[in-house]
Amino acid sequence: MPAKYPHVLSKSRFVSGVQCSKKLFLELNRKDLKPAITASQQAIFDQGHLIGKMAQERYPNGIDLTSQTHYDYAHTIDNTLAEMKKKTSTLYEAAFYYDEVYPF
DSSP states (O other), rough: OOOOOOSEEEHHHHHHHOOOHHHHHHHHHOGGGOOOOOHHHHHHHHHHHHHHHHHHHSSOOOEEEEOOSSOOOOOHHHHHHHHHHTTOOOOEEEEOBBEEEOOO
């Protein structure tokens, strides 16, 4: 079944391409070659999650739209649109999609 929001470009893919065109090629075409996450990379991810939690404490009573997977963001995109239509003032991890670009 094709993805509801197929994207050819995302923020992370764009950054990879800016860093190194070969890196972008391998990420798109040879996912099997991706090395395991190192302890230092995991520490950076953990720090990012901590900052997200701190932001939610600083701006309470928002709606958390965090995606349940790292591959299918359709639910998050749909929920973002629905909450925006309801004029919800604070959204955590909102997602947008336009013209095959997913800027997450």
